[in-house]
Amino acid sequence: MIITSIKACNNSLLEIELESGKKGYFDLTPYISSEIFSPLKETTELEKFHNGGYFIEWECGADLSSDTIEAELKEIAA
Numbered sequence: 001m002i003i004t005s006i007k008a009c010n011n012s013l014l015e016i017e018l019e020s021g022k023k024g025y026f027d028l029t030p031y032i033s034s035e036i037f038s039p040l041k042e043t044t045e046l047e048k049f050h051n052g053g054y055f056i057e058w059e060c061g062a063d064l065s066s067d068t069i070e071a072e073l074k075e076i077a078a
Helices: 066-072
Strands: 003-008 013-018 023-027 049-051 055-058 063-065
Touching: 003 049, 003 055, 013 066, 023 066, 063 066
Parallel strands: none
Antiparallel strands: 003 013, 013 023, 049 055, 055 063
């Protein structure tokens, strides 16, 4: 599964599109309490990501695999 598009939104949400055409929101709220993800509370830090296709990585060192994203993605109704 490859991540084709990522958009950082307010409130620790990422709008994500997958290679399969599946689109949805990934909520980072459960992760924010951990030390590595805590800088992402700030929208400016949330926007500093790299799309590695099979993962997302932020400047602060936090990262998520595409498997985790797919498992927790809240699909947008077509």
